[in-house]
Structures are given as structure tokens and as C-alpha cells.
Amino acid sequence: MATNQDTDIRSTSNTAEGLRSEEMLLNMGPQHPSTHGVLRLILTLEGETITSCTPVIGYLHRGIEKILENRPVMGGIRYMDNSDYLSPMLNETAYVGAVEQLMGLEVPRRAQYIRLLTNELQRIASHLVGIGTYGMDLGAFTPILWAFRDREGILELFEALGGSRFNVNYMRVGGVLHDFPKGWLSECSTFLDRFEKNMIEMDQLLSGNEIFTSRTQGVGYIDPQQALAYGLTGPMLRGSGVNWDLRVNRPYMAYREIPVNVQVRQEGDCYARYMVRMMEITESIRLCREAIDKLPGGAISTRTPIALRPPRGETYFALESSKGELGVYFISDGSEYPWRAKLRGPSFVNLQIVPELMRGHKMSDAIAILGSTDIVLGEVDR
């Protein structure tokens, strides 16, 4: 803090005792062991305390939105998988949902339920990665492997369903690609039963652990008004006490028939966000079971032409992804190629509060805060 009496203008600050301390620049480079992707954080430290943090993004930019402009709609669905690469099914649903909303197309009921089922399974898979990597960031080596073991079950189901574990390319404008293979639903039920038991184990391992709670409680507090001002959505918002879930507040597809119990926590710290994700997994298990029970018969798709030409116009369709509000703003000029398909990536918006949160915390807390935001760089950079 230089006053006009100071002749020495450097990037130093004068403490109360008249000592001079310099700020240290620390670069958490694009490559670091916290497995969140290629994010670069430039931290300015004063001793142990972080005074400022500048994220540098763009290391994973692949031009997805531009690619979508050069593909017919059906050809572009597969590129949505790469945006949030941990929840491909949700990304695809957002894209085809936007086109259907523009066309005014109502998807058959069976297809809506199938979409709900796959979306909730995908949400579970994404949260498992988030929770597992969060534990590993803080030094717990076991939860990530248990989480990935359970995720294998989901990925095997997706492989049986759509042919591929990750980028399934399963959603189509008008419905889904094909129906369940024989025995898939019972496999799914068996998996859900097994998984519920494993979740109890993982909960016991991590949630009540005193070391874990000491590292996460009271760290990275987000005020609810601040959260709304920054436009946060998803567990970041619900962890601060704001009851907002697009599946309930702006219901779409089968969520109009199957209600969701929104999981909200009041504390607003990293532990609250972690608990929201854990409870959302349990809620998703319940939704999957209900969808399997109430699955209607009928067609799985309204046939649309391969070279689909949506009518001229623009629309915005948002759904509740595992990270928050995932939206697609779709502008069509009547041809088979979209004029513009803008993705509202929730991780991009959620990342903006990280510099604000990190200020004033110690270095060890920076990892805890970054892990609790559960960002996926594919969605941040697109």
C-alpha cells in the first residue's frame, strides 16, 4: 500500500511492524496432480495466504460450437459428448432437447422415461468422479477406486445400451436411438441394489471422517446472495441454501411426472457441497428405480429425417446437469446446419467464483476449494 510519502514503489507491502514482505507468484500449471483437467491458476501468495488467484483457461478449447455449425444436427450430437466428458448423456439430451423445443416436437413418453433413466445414471457417474477425485485431492486414496469400480457398472450398462462406454451418441431428435436390450432392465436393478450398499460403505469412509470434515468444513463459504449474483447453479448453489433445481422449477420431459426431492444444505462450505453431491446420488438411485417401475410402453422415437431442417428461429433449452444448469441456445436459419449453437457450460460459470473464494485462504485450502467446485475443463473451454 504505497502512500505519497513512500519513495520506494515496489510490489511490497508494509506490515504493522515496519517489516517489508514480498508477494510470491506461484503457478499451479496446466499440468498438476489434482485431476480436474488443464486449468492454470496463477496464485499470488503472501507467506501462506493467497492474496489473489487468476485462472487461465483455454487449454482444452476445441471449437465445439464452431464444429456444430458445420454438421447436420444428427451429426453434431456426438460432439456434445466431448463438452462435459464426464456426463455425455446429459449433454446430448440438452442439444436434442433444444432442437425439439424449437420444432415444437413432443417426444414419446417411453423415450422421455428412458432419457430420465440414462440421465440419472449419468449424474451418478459424474458425481462419483467428483467425489472420488475430491477425496484423492485431500489424500484419501481409497474412495476414488471404489467410486470408479461402481462407475464401471454404469459404464457397462451404457456399453450394452448404446455401444460405447463414454461417448454413447444415444440421443436423437425425437427420442432415443434404440430400445433396451433384453435383460438390461434387470441388470440395471441389480446394479442399483449393489451400488446402494457400496454407497453406504463410501459414506462411512469419507463423510464422518474427522480429518475430512476438518479439511472441508468452514472452508470456501459462499453466501447465497453471492451465489445468485455469480450465476452459480447446481450443487454450488444448493450447498448454500438456495432451493433451485431445474428439474423441479422448470420441469422438462419426464420430470413433469416423476417429482424430484431437491437436496439442499445450508452451510455453504465445501463440506456442504460435497454432501449435496452425495445425497443427490442417493436421490438419483431412487429416481432410476421409479423410472424402471413406471416405464411406459410405446415408441422410443418420433422419426425425424436424417438431414433434419428445423424451422427458422431461436430457442434456449436448459436442463439440470450434474454440474448445474446446462443450456443450449440454438439458432436455426432453416437449413440442416445450425446457424449457432451456444453452450452455457455450468462449469464455466461456476469457475468464476473460485478467485473470490480462494482469497484469504491458506494454500492447503486452495485444493479443497477447487475440488469442491467439481469443474470439468471440457465444459469450461469447449
Next chain:
Amino acid sequence: MSNFVLADFGSYIVNLGSQLGHGIISWQFLQFLVAFLTAFGFVMTSAVILILMERKVMAWMQDRVGPVHTGPWGLLQTVADVGKLLLKEDIHVRAGDKSLFLLAPSVFMAPVIGSFAVLAFSPYIQLPGGALATGLIFYVAMGSIDVVGLIMSGWGSNNKYSLIGGLRGTAQMISYELPLVLSFVGVIMLTSILAGEPGFPHYGTGAANGVGTISVYEIMLFQNAAWHHTGIGVLDFLFQGFTPWSWFFLFQPLMLVIYYVCGLAETNRAPFDLPEAESELVAGYATEYSGMRWALFYLGEYGNMTIVSAITAYLFLGGFSGPGVSFLVGQNSLLWGFVGNIMALVYFVLKIYLLCVVFVWIRSTLPRLRADQLMQFCWLILMPITLGNILVTGLLYLVIVQFVHAPIWVFLVVLACVGWASVFGFVWLISRVTTASNRRAQAPAIRAQLRARSATTPALRDGVPSRVALPAGTHE
């Protein structure tokens, strides 16, 4: 004159030679040779075995299999690892303190091997250091030298971040040495109390009458002396020199737990592995090392694990004692003595490896402590508890034996009850303290929420306030 000197010198040499020959070809030298080879071989191979054991056991706990390709069931994995490390390029830092940098791994590893000098592996296999009357102090001193190796590597790496990591590790190791040593004091007090009883060592033996001991081997003897020769063959075979009901873990269980936790911190293992895992943000102390130098750090960590487990086994779990050892060795026959020694070795190694499995178990379960939480745990919780334990043990002895004149076994039973109750009390205390400090950390959040709630809540539509607040810091 010169003839006289030459003859004298010659006979001196011959005398020396014959004395040396008598010394080398003697049972004592053979014992030293066997003990040295056993100890050194045990340390080096146990580090190798432990690395593989850790990978396998951690894998099984994580629902995987661990290394399976190298050798049957992956048993040759560490051999392959060490071979690779030996063949790696030895990268030196160009600037910086060369001599410190090069010496640090050895300074880290050597005290670990040296600590084995005070351990007896079996009644026959004892290094001369086993006779050291202050063996426990020797072990603690060796543990302190390890710290110097850490500082040397942090400074010699010429890397700002290595220095910070090394200093943090040093602070951790030095802090946790205090509760570690204080947890021994309870055991030493017990030996002193028992030395006044007939049947135990140091009873009525002149200068050492009624005095306890800080020799590791003798502490083990104190634990296993509670058996009187009955003449019944089977019982004598089983329990001569093996009295698990008087092992010190029954009377000082909290000290066992605290010693083990401090051992975790001394060896920089999870949940105290901040110096190693600082590599998330800041490079650790061993960053600039490659190849065999790094392997020495790594092996030193596992050697440290072994020595902590060994001392735990000696002080609390009866050392190498087991059914049949003392009986067979006391038979004065070569064959049965040999068998007894082998059995003692097996029991000892079994106890050490079981404790090492607990090390691995803890590593795979618990996350990492933050640096300030680590220090708080040591200074605010472990230190008072160990000091309190010394106080309580002494007070109980004073009241029960001196004032009430009850027999010793009453004191021991009361001490055991108090000890086991305090273990559960310790766990309860930790959870209470954690909850309290977490609530204190969350206090600003809770205060902000109360402030927000007490203000007039704007009209809500779908849970979202119809008027969104401006970003923090904006003046309206």
C-alpha cells in the same frame, strides 16, 4: 639392543595374532557375525518386501489386485523396481550445495539401519548394541538424526519449494518426537514398579535392585517374567518366557496408540504425509533426486516403518517371545536351541509385519491432515495426554501401593482399567475437539446466514428471490 627390541616386537605380534585368532574363532564372534548379517539383511530385504506388501494390501483394500505380472503373483515387482532405479541416470543439481545434496539420502538411511543395533531378534541373535543399558535413548537419538537428512535434502536441492517442504517435514518430525518419547515413560515406570517384585528381573540383584530399565531387551524380559516353573511339560513349553497377560499393551494401551501415531508422523506416512504430498502445490524435499538416491529415501521410509513397528513390538507386545521359545533355548542343546531361535525370529518378524500392515491400512483409509491441524494435534492433544498419563500412573501407584498397601496386581488391574477407559476417552475427545473447531471455522458462515435471515426476506418465486443482490462489495 636392536635384537632385544625385535624379539619383543615379534612376540608382541605373535601374541596379538593368537589373541585375534582366538577372538575370531569363538562363539561370540560367530554370534556377532550371524546377528549382523541377520539385522542388515533383514532391514534391506524387509524394506523390499514391505514395498510389495503395501502395494498388494492397498490394492486389495481398494478392490484391485496390485502387481501381478512380474514374477508369480507379482512377487518380483520390487526387484524389478530396484533394478530400474539402479540403472537410472543420476541427475545432480548444478547449483546449490553439492555435498549436502549428495550426502542427504545416506544421512536419512543410515540411522534407520543403525537403530537395529539395539534390537534383539532372538535370544542368540543379538548385536552387541543389545547389551546397551540405554538402548531406548539410542533409538530416539537415531530418529532425531533422520531430521538432519531431511533438512540437508531440502537445502541442497537449490529449490525454493523443496526448502519449504523440507522445513515443514522437519517441523513435523521434531514436534512429534516429544509425545513419542513421553509415551515411553509410562512403560519405563512400569518396569521400575515391577522390578521391586520377586520373580521379575532386577529383583535383589545388588546394584540394580528394584530399578527399572531403559534397555529394550530388558523391557521385553520384564513383560515375559510372570511365569513360575510349574513342572507340567505342556504348560511350561507354552508359557515359559511368554506371558501375554503381562504384556504392557494391556496396562498402557493409550501409550501404544499414541506411540504408533507419533511413529506415523515420524515416518512421514499418511495421514501425516504432507512433506511428500506437498507436491500437489509445492515440490517435496525429494524432488531433485533420481535413481538410487531417491530409492534410498524411499527405502529409508520403509526401514523407518520397520523400526517403529519393531520398537512397538518390543515395548508393548513382548518382543520376540512366543510359545516355546524360552523353553527350547533353555534346554542347553544345540538342536533345540537352534529351533527355538528360529521360532523367536518368526514370532518377531510376524509381529513387525502385522504392525506394518496396520500402517498400510491407515494409509489407505485416512485423508491428509493440513499443516496447522497436524501441529495442533501434536502440541494441544498428544502432549497433554502423555504428560497426564505419566501423572496418572505415578498417582495410582502412590495411592494403591504405598498408601493402601494393596498388592501389585491390584495396581496393575486398576491401571489396565484406567488405560482402556482412556483409549475410548481419547477417541471421544478427538471427535469433540474436531466438531468444536469445525463449528468455530463455520462461525462466519453461520453469522452471515443469521444476519441474512433476520433481514426482510424479499418475495420469493420458485425459491429464487425476485430481486437478486448485487455482487459483494458493491455499495447500493
